[in-house]
Amino acid sequence: MTPRLTEHFTLEELTRSTTAERLAMDNTPPEGIVRALGVLALGLESVRSLLGVPLHIDSGYRCPALNAYVGGAKNSAHLSGYAADFIAPAFGSPLVIAHRLMESGISFDQLIQEGSWVHISFAPALRQRILTAHFGPGGATYSNGA
Numbered sequence: 001m002t003p004r005l006t007e008h009f010t011l012e013e014l015t016r017s018t019t020a021e022r023l024a025m026d027n028t029p030p031e032g033i034v035r036a037l038g039v040l041a042l043g044l045e046s047v048r049s050l051l052g053v054p055l056h057i058d059s060g061y062r063c064p065a066l067n068a069y070v071g072g073a074k075n076s077a078h079l080s081g082y083a084a085d086f087i088a089p090a091f092g093s094p095l096v097i098a099h100r101l102m103e104s105g106i107s108f109d110q111l112i113q114e115g116s117w118v119h120i121s122f123a124p125a126l127r128q129r130i131l132t133a134h135f136g137p138g139g140a141t142y143s144n145g146a
Helices: 011-015 018-022 031-051 064-069 094-103
Strands: 056-059 083-087 110-113 118-121 129-136 139-144
Touching: 011 031, 018 064, 031 083, 031 094, 031 118, 094 110, 094 118
Parallel strands: 110 129
Antiparallel strands: 056 083, 083 118, 110 118, 129 139
8 A cells, every 4th residue: 555645645656657557667756855745745635625626646756767768857856856747627628727726825836837748846945937838840849837
């Protein structure tokens, strides 16, 4: 049985990666990162409560090899266990979700509307940084706001 970090989020859910499984990468987080995943899970509980629907987590913790493979930023909060990419189709599109989170009182470090998903980080700085990702031939670029 996988450890439950909070009422609705398990350690397995926040570390599972089909890419890592396909490539036989060990995406098991060290103990310090498990503590950060607990912080992430608490933040995601706030998001779930705000939206009133379940969240589908696409990506949570990424080990360095996995993060490099998927083209993640070298300083990605996924590496430290503080970030997740998610959708909540029962609530609305990622843009609608991002706007609702912007209007809420939820403290986060970074919120990025990334096209078909939402990235949220609960790293300790809690900067309330809001961005939109734009994908093109040269890779992703970001603009302020959502």
